[in-house]
Amino acid sequence: MRNKQEIVNALLAARSASPSKQACSFAPVNIALCKYWGKRDAELNLPNTSSLSVTLAPLGTNTTISLIDQADVVLLNCREQQASTPFSRKLVAFLDLFRTKENFYYLVDTENNIPTAAGLASSASGFAALVKALDQLHGWNLSTIELSILARLGSGSACRSIEEGFVEWQAGTRPDGMDSYGILLPERWPDLRLGVLTISTQEKAISSRQAMSITAATSTLYESWPRQVSKDMVSLKKAIAEQNFDLFGETAERNALAMHATMLSSWPPVFYWLSQTVEIAQKIWKLREEGLPLFFTMDAGPNIKLLFLQKNQQEIESQFKDVKVITPFN
Amino acid sequence: MRNKQEIVNALLAARSASPSKQACSFAPVNIALCKYWGKRDAELNLPNTSSLSVTLAPLGTNTTISLIDQADVVLLNCREQQASTPFSRKLVAFLDLFRTKENFYYLVDTENNIPTAAGLASSASGFAALVKALDQLHGWNLSTIELSILARLGSGSACRSIEEGFVEWQAGTRPDGMDSYGILLPERWPDLRLGVLTISTQEKAISSRQAMSITAATSTLYESWPRQVSKDMVSLKKAIAEQNFDLFGETAERNALAMHATMLSSWPPVFYWLSQTVEIAQKIWKLREEGLPLFFTMDAGPNIKLLFLQKNQQEIESQFKDVKVITPFN
Secondary structure, three states, X not given: OOOHHHHHHHHHOOOOOOOOOEEEEEEEEEEEEEOOOOEEEOOOOEEOOOEEEXXXXXXXXXXXXXXXXXXXXXXXXXXXXOOOXXXXXXXXXXXXXXXXXXXXXXXXXXXXXXXXXXXXXXXXXXXXXXXXXXHXXXXXXXXXXXXXXXXXXXXHHHHHOOOOOEEEEEXXXXXOOOOOEEEEOOOOOOOEEEEEEOOOOOOOOOOHHHHHHHHHHHOOHHHHHHHHHHHHHHHHHHHHHHOOHHXXXXXXXXXXXXXXXHHHOOOOOOOOOOHHHHHHHHHHHHHHHOXXXXXXXXXXXXXXXXXXXXXXXXXXXHHOOOOEEEOOOO | OOOHHHHHHHHHOOOOOOOOOEEEXXXXXXXXXXXXXXXXXXXXXXXXXXXXXXXXXXXXXXXXXXXXXXXXXXXXXXXXXXXXOHHHHHHHHHHHOOOOOOOOEEXXXXXXXXXXXXXXXXXXXXXXXXXXXXXXXXXXXOOHHHHHHHHHHHOHHHHHOOOOOEEEEEOOOOOOOXXXXXXXXXXXOOOEEEEEEOOOOOOOOOOHHHHHXXXXXXXXXXXXXXXXXXXXXXXXXXXXXXXXXXXHHHHHHHHHHHHHHHHHOOOOOOOOOOHHHHHHHHHHHHHHHOOOOOEEEOOOOOOEEEEEEHHHHHHHHHHOOOOXXXXXXX
């Protein structure tokens, strides 16, 4: 059982479909503290390693879905999307997995309340919200594990956006991925703050998906990445359990830098840093040397996300005028 | 046999000392195409892996040495150096290895003809020239292998500056390092050009020696570095033998980037890149995408050294106004 349709069929086999007219659901964006970087199965979005993230509600996606008679209709932030757009095509291909008869079409209305300038990806919250809405619409009553597996089929990291808080995506070992889903950690961390510094909102020349694949295929240093992740997962879970912020920040930062290091050592080299990224990183390192408990993480892009505690928020807002502060456990 | 003095004694044991009054020698700087990064023995400067460089004569060090009666005198570029300077202290500590009676002092006159702004290290050429001058002064008649071993005791990469051309420093496996020295490759490459782009001449906050040691101690990705080097050494030797410039440039660039990647993934992170480094790297990648056969290498610092062929020199000089072009095989 190795393709998406077979996984979906297996999950929905025993479900009685009792569709409503319309359903609506929300899912938060998430930011990885230990990154998802490299796939063992590109079709099913199965990762080489586990990863760990924190969700950033109320930032995320609200999706309303209904069954309609004719062709699919896709709305994004109140605007109808042409069928030829990448957004529509990806969404419609995903919906294809759930159609049961020919005249079975969806109207999908997606609202992202993530400021474009925040440099936060919306595909995770988008697929998570869509899966939750589909579940409601059809009355399947899937478990959070099943929802997480379905969301992963849309976008890998979407499996970490089904529940809110710290979520571990356990890599799993099964070829069908039935053991590869997000698990909510019990801990909350109300004092934790995330500061988004947007350096560029231009579309990336190389997508995360491509970068991940080039890296895994060509970087010799990537061979050590699974060992990096094993260590970082242990440290992060310990840091979260003990609310040890130095360990938390250090581990998240070194994990992100190691991910960028694997890209830098791939061929052709993939390097998302812009000159401003370097300047801000140097500034963070200098402030930390001077005693400020400030760390950062980055995804596959040039933007920086600061990690700090509530007690240092004022100092950080004065050091970084453009920072947008997020409270993950609001 | 594990300290410098014992190695020196062993090498000089059978030598009849027939000193001249004065000796003078030259050694070139070298730039690594496959980097020396990480030591298996810090006292003897024994590397974890082999490395490969090209010398850049006539850039290098001219050293004149004589025996004098009182205390050591150290001149650098015609200026007497205080005994307390790092330069003097390192030099005098090295000379200590060669003194045979109490009133045995040296006058060392070192001239570096490397423009300070070239961002090329002078310690390799400095120790290589010093060892060759000492050999002449004392009439030891050491072999190039023995000279290379002695130079390594001063500064690791100095063992690659005894002879001119492509030099492989074979890592060796012996604890005493007697099999760890530079070997001249037979090939020359007259069309090869190196372009120095100096971004900063400021002293580095973290020395190469420190960076190497932090990386080897803390970077998980560094565990893959020996495998990176094994591959790159094979590719570079093949590229040099076949004068295959694309393979040559690609291998040198990916090796340098992988070295910087190991630093980026260490803790605390060591990152020598400045914003201008990023801008120039992006420009090189863009020009290459457009078809220009241009690659680069970097040492443990922010400066960039372009690699290209004579036929593209004009284009490169017009793209990089400040480039200083070097012809390694003049």
